[in-house]
Amino acid sequence: MRRLPTGRRVPSGETGARFPNFDALDQVDAWDPATAATVVGRLARQPDLRFFTPAEEATAGALLDRLLAQDGPPGEPKVPVLQMVDARLAEAQTDGWRYHDMPEDGDAWRATLAALDRDAADEYEADSFADLTCDRQKRLVRAVQDLHGKPWHGLPAAHVWSLWTRYACTAFYARPYAWNEIGFPGPAYPRGYARLGIGLREPFEEADADPTADPADRKGTG
């Protein structure tokens, strides 16, 4: 198969310092057809937004970029998490449950995005959360996180946090871009793995270029 024009690195944010030459898509020929169609199809153009209103689009886009640190310069390519979340909500593809003190996921997203805009107006007299600087957006997001179980605009902050991060992580880490950043080879059928055990690598797995880099003690820094 011709090499897919995906690039090796996760666009924006991080630099791909740990696995600089690794690309999970190099192995696409070794994947079964059903899996390859699913993963490669995910790289295709995303559907147009159907769920979010323009005001929600602006706020959701900014919120998701902060949660996932997709804060490269304007115009730099990035994982289209906003489009992926919008598609999921439009199709009501939930995890199959909701907290009794939260609305169904779609309504919960609308309510919490509006609440972020209210916080932006109250704290900084802005029309939209999206109009704030990155630092101010992060401050408002952190304020929600710091509430833990306490209510935030009538909803339990911990359940709001769970909703946001579940949707954000599920979209972002579904993409080969993100796998490349973390050294995960993705699909493994029908090939499988032959080298099991600590420190063992398949020929197509790449060693971590900086194995001593420990992310500890940076919690909650955004």
Add this chain to the structure above:
Amino acid sequence: MSGPVRSRLREAAGTLCLTASPQRAIRERNASAWLLPEDGARFDHRLVEGMRRFDDTDEVDLVVVGCGAGGATLTQRMAHAGWSVVCLEAGPFWDPDTHWVSDEAGSHHLYWTEPRVISGTDPVPMGSNNSGRGVGGSTVHFAGFVPRFHPSDFSTFTDDGVGADWPIRYEDLRPSYERIEQELPVAGQYWPWGDPHPYPYAPHPVGGNGEILLRGAAALGIRARVGPVAITNGRFGNRPHCIYRGFCLQGCKVNAKASTLITHVPDALAHGAEIRTQAMAVAVETDAEGRRAIGVRYLRNGREHLQRARTVAVAGYSVETPRLLLNSANRRFPDGLCNDHDQVGRYLMVQGAPQTAGRFEEEIRAYKAPPPEVTSEDFYETDPTNGFKRGYAIQTVSPLPITWAEHVAAQGHWGHDLRRYMQDYIHWATLGALCELLPQPGNRVTLSDEKDRHGLPVADFSYSQCDNDRAVIRAARATMERILRAAGATEVITIERYAHLVGGCRMAAGPEQGVVDADLRTFAVPNLLITDGSVLPTQGSANPALTIMAVVDRAARRLADGARSGLRSPYERSLP
């Protein structure tokens, strides 16, 4: 000969006897593994195309609701015994080749994702680790980890004053455990805990995550063993060897990991059972007086049908089974079918499943090999020196990137911090505990005001922990942190979560304490059975699938043995 040498010889002899025994008896009992294709395809579509099809007006011997661990096992057993069986399944008939992918996000459709409400002080998220859909049910995406319950699990109330006593003993289930372990089949080291026993297949090779648990446990003098997993190690019928690709929880495209789709459904179809998919059960119908079940009403292709049957078995698992009974209220049972004593939906249990991950400078690459591979049950039983009753087991778990990211985010990491943690993915080894949480009447399923797309009230699952629960979880967490530190971890993080479901329609000695008797017949309606995990009165610290299949195997034998004696009420049988 010294004691340890003698016991090792006994273990070796038991293992040899089992691994070298001919498979003829297994094949005669259940030929599923031999009915799978030999040409590399994962399911023989001719079995479905040529499937016997009944008419709604045919009064079949048995209609089963749900084709998961319990429902598929019962369907196979009764079809094999010559009964005419229709199994109604809400989801699709999976084709592993085309419907399943070796990808995390692409496997969302394997879970039961219709709406449910969760409440209580410690609400339990549903979905990927506890609710299946389609033929095979949650065995399609279970990890295949199949330890037995311990003998002590059957008498926790008598022994410790907590939980409940089962109306059967461990010894009643032992032959069923042995049969199911052979049919899955199970690979693992000789098991030293509970009722010590060998497994029919040798343990699988261990991945990086498993090596960490073995290393840490050895340093602390904690016993750990490899297995038991329901994953072929060597050939079994036409089931191939595992390829260690790590996507066990996304449906096994290899046919190496057991799911009832490949372990029981092929033989059921070959013996004339019909598995009617995309059929959503609406209610169990009874005669006008509510004395006996006459069939199951269900929705299919937008139309409502009634499949008539002489016997009905409900196997929708711990949330959908109570929901179906509550939704089946009628004049005789105004509060829900079989709910005379307000037992339906109660004593629902989950296991506390904290996950502790440790950071190692070495590359662990936990995504290779079966996610749960190595375990210790040294802390399973009540220890009088602890401040709590019952205990926990420790296993390896190996979250794939999305699951791992959700866990890291749940710990409060986001933005650049989250991305940095995630880049460190291959350096983390993760252990998970299964903590026995006690059955409580208030942990239950009720009907919510919300309705699903069929117009049926959805389940509200309320869950709250008690003090003993919290103490067990704390202890498990401390032990996992100790093991990882002993293995050389430079940092450990723990996240709180739950795993598995059992209870909700428990078996008991009488109708005031539960919904079904030891043979899984409901006390209220003698020709209605419940044959899934909801009948378990306690849950131990073991993954429940094997025990669910074992209690159904036992009930199926009792049902088949009693077939010629006609309809019997449990009340009559208990008379001298």
